[in-house]
Amino acid sequence: MSTLQKEQYIELAVGPETCAIRIEEVHEIIKMLSITDIPFSRNEVKGVVNLRGKVVCVMSLRNLLGMSDEAYTRATRIVVVRFREEFVGLIVDKVNKVTTYGEVHPPSSGQGRSREGVFLGIGQREDQLIGILKLEEVLGG
Amino acid sequence: MMMELSAYRDIFIEELNDQLERIDQSLLVLEHTPSPELIQTIFRAAHTIKGSSSTMGFKEMSDLTHEVEYILDWVREKKPEISSQLIDTLFRALDVMKLLRTEYISGSNYTDCSSMVSEIKSLISMRSEPERSMPPVLNASEMLQAEEAAGSGQHLLAVSVNLMEDCLMKAARHFILVQRIEEVCGTVIAVSLHKAAAPGADEDERHGQFTVVVATLKERQQIQDQLGVDSDVKSMHIAPFELKWSRTDSLVHAPEAPVQQGNPKPDERGKGSHPTVRVNVERLDHLMNLVGELLIEQTSLADLSAAGQRSDPGRVLPDIGSVSDHMGSIIKELQEGVMKTRMLPIDQLFSRFPRLVRDLAQKLGKDIELVIQGGETELDRMIIEELSDPLIHLIRNSADHGIESPEVREAGGKAAKGRITLTSFHEENHVVIRLEDDGQGIDAGKIKALALGKGIISEEQASYLSTQEAVHLIFEPGFSTASEVSEVSGRGVGMDIVRSQIGRLNGIVDIQTEPGQGTVFTIRLPLTLAIIKGLLVKVSGRVLILPMYNVAEIVRIAPEEIQIVQGEQAILNHGRIVPLSWLRDKLHYPRAERSSKTIPLVIVRSVDKIAAFAVDEIIGNQEVVIKSLGAYLGTMNHLSGATILGNGRVALILDAAYLVSH
Numbered sequence: 001m002s003t004l005q006k007e008q009y010i011e012l013a014v015g016p017e018t019c020a021i022r023i024e025e026v027h028e029i030i031k032m033l034s035i036t037d038i039p040f041s042r043n044e045v046k047g048v049v050n051l052r053g054k055v056v057c058v059m060s061l062r063n064l065l066g067m068s069d070e071a072y073t074r075a076t077r078i079v080v081v082r083f084r085e086e087f088v089g090l091i092v093d094k095v096n097k098v099t100t101y102g103e104v105h106p107p108s109s110g111q112g113r114s115r116e117g118v119f120l121g122i123g124q125r126e127d128q129l130i131g132i133l134k135l136e137e138v139l140g141g
Numbered sequence: 142m143m144m145e146l147s148a149y150r151d152i153f154i155e156e157l158n159d160q161l162e163r164i165d166q167s168l169l170v171l172e173h174t175p176s177p178e179l180i181q182t183i184f185r186a187a188h189t190i191k192g193s194s195s196t197m198g199f200k201e202m203s204d205l206t207h208e209v210e211y212i213l214d215w216v217r218e219k220k221p222e223i224s225s226q227l228i229d230t231l232f233r234a235l236d237v238m239k240l241l242r243t244e245y246i247s248g249s250n251y252t253d254c255s256s257m258v259s260e261i262k263s264l265i266s267m268r269s270e271p272e273r274s275m276p277p278v279l280n281a282s283e284m285l286q287a288e289e290a291a292g293s294g295q296h297l298l299a300v301s302v303n304l305m306e307d308c309l310m311k312a313a314r315h316f317i318l319v320q321r322i323e324e325v326c327g328t329v330i331a332v333s334l335h336k337a338a339a340p341g342a343d344e345d346e347r348h349g350q351f352t353v354v355v356a357t358l359k360e361r362q363q364i365q366d367q368l369g370v371d372s373d374v375k376s377m378h379i380a381p382f383e384l385k386w387s388r389t390d391s392l393v394h395a396p397e398a399p400v401q402q403g404n405p406k407p408d409e410r411g412k413g414s415h416p417t418v419r420v421n422v423e424r425l426d427h428l429m430n431l432v433g434e435l436l437i438e439q440t441s442l443a444d445l446s447a448a449g450q451r452s453d454p455g456r457v458l459p460d461i462g463s464v465s466d467h468m469g470s471i472i473k474e475l476q477e478g479v480m481k482t483r484m485l486p487i488d489q490l491f492s493r494f495p496r497l498v499r500d501l502a503q504k505l506g507k508d509i510e511l512v513i514q515g516g517e518t519e520l521d522r523m524i525i526e527e528l529s530d531p532l533i534h535l536i537r538n539s540a541d542h543g544i545e546s547p548e549v550r551e552a553g554g555k556a557a558k559g560r561i562t563l564t565s566f567h568e569e570n571h572v573v574i575r576l577e578d579d580g581q582g583i584d585a586g587k588i589k590a591l592a593l594g595k596g597i598i599s600e601e602q603a604s605y606l607s608t609q610e611a612v613h614l615i616f617e618p619g620f621s622t623a624s625e626v627s628e629v630s631g632r633g634v635g636m637d638i639v640r641s642q643i644g645r646l647n648g649i650v651d652i653q654t655e656p657g658q659g660t661v662f663t664i665r666l667p668l669t670l671a672i673i674k675g676l677l678v679k680v681s682g683r684v685l686i687l688p689m690y691n692v693a694e695i696v697r698i699a700p701e702e703i704q705i706v707q708g709e710q711a712i713l714n715h716g717r718i719v720p721l722s723w724l725r726d727k728l729h730y731p732r733a734e735r736s737s738k739t740i741p742l743v744i745v746r747s748v749d750k751i752a753a754f755a756v757d758e759i760i761g762n763q764e765v766v767i768k769s770l771g772a773y774l775g776t777m778n779h780l781s782g783a784t785i786l787g788n789g790r791v792a793l794i795l796d797a798a799y800l801v802s803h
Contacts, residue, residue, distance in 0.1 A: 036683070036791040038770075039728040040779060048770065048783060048791045055768045055783045055791055086771050139773075 009101070009123065011130060012079065013094040015067045019131045020099070020123060027080045027087055029095055032072050046091060049078070056080065058089035064138050065118070083139050101125050104132070151417045153197050157242055160186040162492060164235055168228060169495050175223040183231075184213040190238070201251045202241050208261040209234050230264055232496075233257065279354065283331045290328060290356030298326070298361065299382040300368075301352045308349070308373040315348035318371070325367045326357040354382050418522070420482045428482075431475045438468045480669055483523070487565045487574070488516030490525050494536060498561060501540040508547050508558040509540055515565040520572050521669040524646055528574070528666075531639040535576050535662055536561060538636070543580030543660055553657065555579065571690055572666050579659040583652070585611040595619060612652050613749045616640040644748045644798030646670070647688050647781070651749070665690070673767060675784070675794060677760035678743060681730035684792045686784060689762055691797030693746040696753075697739040712753055714744060721753040727800070728779070733757060750801040767794060779803070 009020035010029070035047040035058055044063035048055050058078055062069055070093070078089040101123030108122070118138055119131040163186045171179045187209045194202035209231065216227070237257045244251050279287060291297055300322055304311055323329045335350040357364065361379050368377065442464050449457040491513050498511040544550075544559030551557050562577040585608040592598045592614045598606070606614075614620060618637040643650055643664060651663040667673055667690045675686035676695070696714070703710050703721060710721040721742070725732060741759045745752055765784040770777060781796040 034790050036783070036793060038774065038777070038780070038793065039730065040777070041774060045774065048793075050785045050789055050791050053785060055770060055785070057771055057773050083773065086773050088773050 007100070009099055009130075009132065010079065011096040011099050012061075012077075012092040013096060014061050014065055014092055015070070017065070017131070018096065018128075019065075019119075019133050021079065021081065021090075021133050021135065022120075023098060025081050025083075025135055027082050030078050030080065030089075032076045032078065032091075049089060051080065051087065051089075054087065056087045056089050058091055059139070061090045061092050061138075064090075081135055081139075083135055088139060099125065101130070105129075107131075150197070153193055154242070154246060155417055155419065156193060157190060157202075160190050161235065161239055161242065164231075164238075165496055166492060168231055168235065169499060171223065172225075172228045172499075177217065180213055180217050184210060184217065187213065199241075199245060201254055202238065202245070205234065205238060205241070205254050205258055208258050212261050212264060227264065230261060234261060279331050283354075286328075287330050287354070287356065290330065295327065295356040295358055297330070297382040298355050298357060298364070299352050299380050300326075300355060300364075301378040301380070302350070302374060303376045303378075304349045305373050305375045306349070311345050311348040314373050315351060318374070319351075319353055321368065322353050322355060326355040326359060326364055328356045330354045330356055418482060424478065424481055428475065428478045431471055431478060434471050435468065435475070438464055438471065442468075476672070480521075480672065481519075483521050483669065483671070484519040485522045485525055486516060487518045487520050487525060487572070488513075490529055490532065491516050491563055491565070493529070494532070494563065497533065497536060498540060501537060505540060506546065507540065507544055509544055510558055510560050511536075512560060512562045513564075514562065518565040518567060518572060520666070521671070523670055524572075524666060527642060527646055531642045531664075532563075532574070532576070534636065534639050536563075539576065539578040539580065539660070543578040543582075545581050549581075567668075568665075572668060574664045574666070576662045576664075577659065582656040582658055582660050583612050583615070583654040584656055585609075585654075588612060588614050592617065592620060609652075612654055615652075616650075616749055640748045641798075647673070647690050647747075647797065649690070649746055649748060671767060672764055673794075674762055675765040676743065676762045677786075677792070678724070678741075678756040679758035679760055680724045680728070680756050681733045683730065684760065684786060684790070685724070685728075685756075686765055686792050686794040687743060687745060688781070688794065688797055691745050691747050692743055693751060694744040695759055696742050696744065698742055699739055703740075712742070714753065717751075719744060719751055719753045721755065724754045724756050727754070745797050745800055747797040747801045752801040754800065765792075765794065 008023040010023055010026050011018060011020045030051070033049040033051075035049055037047040038045060041047075044060050046058045046060050048057050050056075060069055061079075072091075073093070075094040077092055077095045079092055079095065080087050080089050103124040105122040105124060107117075107119040118134060120134045121132050123130045123132055164183050167179045167183045167186070171183070187206045191203045191206035191210060194200075194206065212227075212231075216223070221227075234257055237252070237254045240252055241254065287297055302315075302318055304314060308314055319329060319332055331354040333352050333354075334347050335352070359367075361381075365377075365379055442461070445457045445460050445464065449461075494513070495511050498509055501507075502509040539561050540559075544561070545553070545555075547557040550559065560579050562575075564573075564575040564577070566573055589598075589603050589606060589611045592611075593600065593603050597614060597617045597620060615636045616639070620636065640650065643666070646666055647670075648664055648666040651665075652660065653663070654660040667688070674689035676689055676692050678685050678687065694714070698712060702712060704712065706718055711718050712721050713719075724730075724743075740755050741757075742753045742755055743759070745754060767782040768784055770780060770783055779796055779799045780793050782794045783791050784794060786792050
């Protein structure tokens with residue numbers, strides 16, 4: 001867990017939750033763009049956007065974490081991450097800050113938790129706990 | 142060492158392809174019209190392959206080409222009649238070479254080609270010459286010496302000596318004989334042993350056969366007499382030594398150079414293969430010039446920007462406009478230029494077919510000639526590669542099902558020799574490939590009955606299928622017109638593949654057939670896959686693109702023109718029934734309010750199917766750059782990609798083949 005402690009994270013809000021993505025997995029954060037929807041795609045696929053000439057697929061992180069969609073606001077952002085040698089955009093309600101955690105706990109398991117395996121670990125800063133997302137699981141699962 | 146060589150790997154493969162192609166073509170011609178030039182061409186190609194593959198440490202290939210080269214040399218020297226056995230052996234050797242090439246590229250293990258090698262060897266020994274006498278090869282300094290000697294009026298002779306098998310101390314005997322020859326003739330230029338050095342081989346035994354190249358003023362007969370007969374010498378042969386041609390040889394052979402050992406493992410070779418492109422230097426220069434022009438325009442834009450900041454920006458605006466126009470035209474030319482670097486003459490593909498037809502004809506016991514026209518037509522290299530399989534299937538079908546046996550043809554008043562014509566030409570914005578045969582044509586009734594029997598169509602469907610529609614049934618999966626599965630035409634998967642492959646290339650296929658007269662397949666393809674002309678349409682507030690190649694027609698109809706045929710919407714278009722669907726329903730888009738009284742329709746064609754799609758609005762057509770949707774989305778059969786519009790938004794490009802068949 002020691003390597004997870006030294007790393008920097010992007011902290012973001014998704015519905016009532018706050019979670020984090022390792023900064024090295026993040027390519028950039030952009031404001032909401034007009035999205036072209038794709039017929040016959042999975043529900044969590046919101047469509048494609050033009051990222052400076054590249055066509056990038058954007059997903060709803062809310063949907064990926066089992067929440068329903070909400071209308072986009074001025075705070076809505078697309079977090080573009082690198083995933084399997086491609087860029088994929090994640091729509092989040094808000095991006096809070098770049099941060100580090102003093103302590104990272106292993107993810108809790110068992111007890112029939114709905115999102116088992118989605119988190120790499122639980123970061124702790126003072127008395128706040130933030131789940132660190134495991135992109136391989138969130139996007140690839 | 143291997144690492145450095147791997148950089149040349151792609152070039153090597155490219156060259157190998159070229160040379161194999163050359164051998165292929167020359168062999169085909171040689172079969173009918175033997176000529177020394179063709180032998181020479183094949184010899185040179187084999188020689189080049191041998192040289193480059195031994196440099197690449199590709200021993201299997203260099204061994205094989207060495208034999209091919211040897212047999213050709215023998216043909217060139219002895220001028221025997223070019224037998225079909227010889228041609229066949231050469232063709233089979235070529236096949237092994239192609240196989241080796243494929244294995245080299247894929248990095249798999251090599252097929253053992255030693256049987257091929259020995260087959261070629263036996264072909265020569267069967268004819269004559271119990272012993273192989275290799276013309277001695279001179280190295281550079283020996284060359285020079287020989288040239289000098291020849292220049293000073295001496296002539297060059299090759300004295301080949303064959304010692305008795307039971308002669309003891311052959312090496313010593315060899316040494317003495319060489320000295321004797323020197324005494325008698327004059328200058329010894331080179332001595333070469335016939336047997337190559339091999340680890341473990343008896344060194345002494347190697348000296349049993351050798352050739353001495355000498356420069357002398359004496360005549361052949363004179364030398365023969367003076368050398369006399371030695372009890373240890375089984376035979377001695379004196380022949381004039383021709384300098385010229387061992388020269389080309391020696392440059393590449395360098396027999397004294399250590400044979401490259403240590404073949405890289407096949408899996409090492411397979412790595413990192415990137416297709417390379419050969420581009421005409423003129424085309425590259427042209428691109429370079431255009432880039433230069435762009436730079437100049439950019440400078441003037443910078444100047445104008447500076448001028449605008451100094452004074453009134455409004456005054457430089459017209460100038461900026463004209464610079465922009467000029468830049469636009471340069472970019473357009475640049476785009477065309479870059480596209481052209483991707484273009485190849487379709488001959489690259491067509492040239493593979495004469496061999497195919499020859500083999501097919503032989504296998505089927507038919508007499509078939511292949512006529513190729515318009516091989517210079519240029520097409521995107523990717524399309525050319527993708528076209529190979531469908532065309533092979535079509536040619537096979539023409540040869541197998543189309544062309545009749547010579548007896549049937551003659552009985553029907555046709556020439557015994559069947560003819561398959563392959564033509565290619567540009568037509569507007571696409572390339573047309575036409576495959577024509579003068580065979581028996583396709584019997585629509587027979588097709589219908591077969592499709593019915595196989596359950597591809599129902600009795601009811603069969604009753605109202607037109608002749609043309611029935612003929613198109615051959616594209617249905619699982620259909621095969623050959624009553625028995627033949628080795629040539631396969632198992633009825635061919636035509637199905639033809640349709641899907643051509644559909645993937647945004648192509649269209651037409652069949653015209655005349656019973657007893659023949660069949661014509663017409664394939665229309667876009668020039669390139671990277672940039673296409675697209676029709677922009679609006680559906681439920683979204684802009685969608687349909688490839689123009691697949692747009693047969695745009696019409697506006699009144700709602701009452703929509704008819705219900707067998708429970709499905711359809712329209713009558715040029716007298717044919719065309720199924721109609723609403724694009725928004727097809728793509729599950731929400732319904733949008735429509736105001737206009739007429740409905741714009743796009744009639745889409747793909748391969749052999751046609752369908753009409755109602756849209757909300759036709760925007761117009763423009764060139765669009767096709768961008769991939771990426772792998773993350775997974776397979777999207779209904780889309781062939783996306784593009785970015787002028788307003789920065791992404792628009793989806795619909796797949797015509799999907800639209801018409803789903």
